[in-house]
Amino acid sequence: MSDGAPSRPRRYLPQRRGGCLAERAGRPGVINSVIRVGDLHIGVQTEETEVRRAVEDAFRTNLVADPAAPASFAIYRTSTNLPDSRPLYHLHQGCLRIFTARTMAHAIRSLAAHLDDRLPHEPPPERSLELAAVALVGDGTVKLIPSIAPLALPHLQPWCRRAGLKLLPGRLVQVDADRRELMPRQFRTLSLQELGEEEEQDARGPSSETRSCAAPTITDWVFVDGTSMAGSRSISPAEAVARSVAFTRLSRNPAEILALLATFFRQVSAFVVPRHESVLELVEELSNKE
Amino acid sequence: MMDADAISEDFVPDADPDVAWIEVDGEAVLYHEGPRTVHVLNPTATMIWRCLDGSGDLRTIASDLAEIFEADPEAVSADVVRAVREMGRQGLLVGVRPDPGTMAAIRIDAVAESEFLDE
Numbered sequence: 001m002s003d004g005a006p007s008r009p010r011r012y013l014p015q016r017r018g019g020c021l022a023e024r025a026g027r028p029g030v031i032n033s034v035i036r037v038g039d040l041h042i043g044v045q046t047e048e049t050e051v052r053r054a055v056e057d058a059f060r061t062n063l064v065a066d067p068a069a070p071a072s073f074a075i076y077r078t079s080t081n082l083p084d085s086r087p088l089y090h091l092h093q094g095c096l097r098i099f100t101a102r103t104m105a106h107a108i109r110s111l112a113a114h115l116d117d118r119l120p121h122e123p124p125p126e127r128s129l130e131l132a133a134v135a136l137v138g139d140g141t142v143k144l145i146p147s148i149a150p151l152a153l154p155h156l157q158p159w160c161r162r163a164g165l166k167l168l169p170g171r172l173v174q175v176d177a178d179r180r181e182l183m184p185r186q187f188r189t190l191s192l193q194e195l196g197e198e199e200e201q202d203a204r205g206p207s208s209e210t211r212s213c214a215a216p217t218i219t220d221w222v223f224v225d226g227t228s229m230a231g232s233r234s235i236s237p238a239e240a241v242a243r244s245v246a247f248t249r250l251s252r253n254p255a256e257i258l259a260l261l262a263t264f265f266r267q268v269s270a271f272v273v274p275r276h277e278s279v280l281e282l283v284e285e286l287s288n289k290e
Numbered sequence: 291m292m293d294a295d296a297i298s299e300d301f302v303p304d305a306d307p308d309v310a311w312i313e314v315d316g317e318a319v320l321y322h323e324g325p326r327t328v329h330v331l332n333p334t335a336t337m338i339w340r341c342l343d344g345s346g347d348l349r350t351i352a353s354d355l356a357e358i359f360e361a362d363p364e365a366v367s368a369d370v371v372r373a374v375r376e377m378g379r380q381g382l383l384v385g386v387r388p389d390p391g392t393m394a395a396i397r398i399d400a401v402a403e404s405e406f407l408d409e
Contacts, residue, residue: 236314236315236317237314237315238314238315238317238318238319238330239317239330241312241314241319242319242328242329242330245319245321245328246328253310254310254321254323255310255311255312257321258310258311258312258319258321259312261312262312262314262319265314266314266315
């Protein structure tokens with residue numbers, strides 16, 4: 001662990017989501033590991049030694065010693081007394097639980113996704129788009145949901161699991177617009193990209209026997225529009241392009257981005273649903289059609 | 291700078307160069323870089339938008355469109371003036387004062403910022 005070089009600038013994330021982690025800080029066994037992300041020092045609170053070791057190992061080249069850094073994130077493990085039940089790993093941001101995983105590696109990847117989002121932006125590769133969207137992956141296909149509220153994720157996740165869909169960690173995805181494929185994400189803050197076999201098994205999900213190694217293909221895009229009074233509806237490629245601009249990082253020439261979005265939505269079905277619950281209904285309907 | 295309501299058949303419209311656009315299945319999607327707004331035009335408005343290159347007045351544009359669609363020139367002219375006035379109100383034309391009171395475009399700032407930055 002480096003000492004965080006006192007002369008280097010440091011900032012902390014604003015503590016806007018309640019004081020839940022600060023309240024836990026004094027409890028026995030609760031430790032704050034601090035990860036340097038650019039000039040940010042971000043505290044990650046853990047309670048179990050095994051979890052803390054995994055976090056510190058995964059981010060080892062970015063660990064700093066900074067007792068003043070507040071905890072912004074936490075990973076906690078819970079388990080039940082049921083026989084053969086596996087523990088669950090919960091990622092919290094302040095008072096908000098933002099992700100639950102069946103493996104520690106998956107929870108750490110989710111944390112890495114949130115930390116990476118705070119690094120200076122690097123433009124995505126040519127012919128690709130960077131989108132603020134949640135990705136549901138199942139059986140080699142992907143459904144993207146751009147406008148899901150963070151508070152809806154814990155509700156969505158158990159449903160995804162039951163439906164055989166995996167919710168990818170993080171809210172930024174890169175897509176190859178021509179091939180409509182989800183591009184694999186390389187985490188910049190993670191010191192270890194490979195987090196173990198356990199994660200690989202988890203990532204394959206319930207349809208592991210039939211999945212190929214090809215990048216998953218994006219089939220559907222679901223916009224949540226809370227102002228819409230109508231039910232779920234399919235929308236034209238032009239409306240989809242217009243709606244998606246709000247969720248697209250405009251890091252290049254806007255005309256080029258529009259052209260990429262048009263290429264993308266000529267191949268991907270787009271829908272508008274009036275509320276978060278309708279996402280589940282629509283995705284279920286689409287999954288049954290497949 | 292003129293008001294959109296003052297646009298008549300003599301007006302020579304020119305699309306704002308800050309507007310990037312693409313046509314998708316006959317519908318134009320416009321992204322206005324300055325105010326960060328997005329507009330979707332229906333197929334008829336898209337036809338008109340394509341003609342706004344600063345070289346012809348609305349009378350000429352309407353006449354061309356009426357000939358192409360074999361439609362009544364007066365009716366087409368009224369539609370063209372109405373559509374171009376609306377584009378002017380939306381700030382999409384050079385030399386026409388936008389009217390914030392009637393802005394119907396999707397403003398993307400709030401959504402984009404909240405999606406990309408959650409601090």
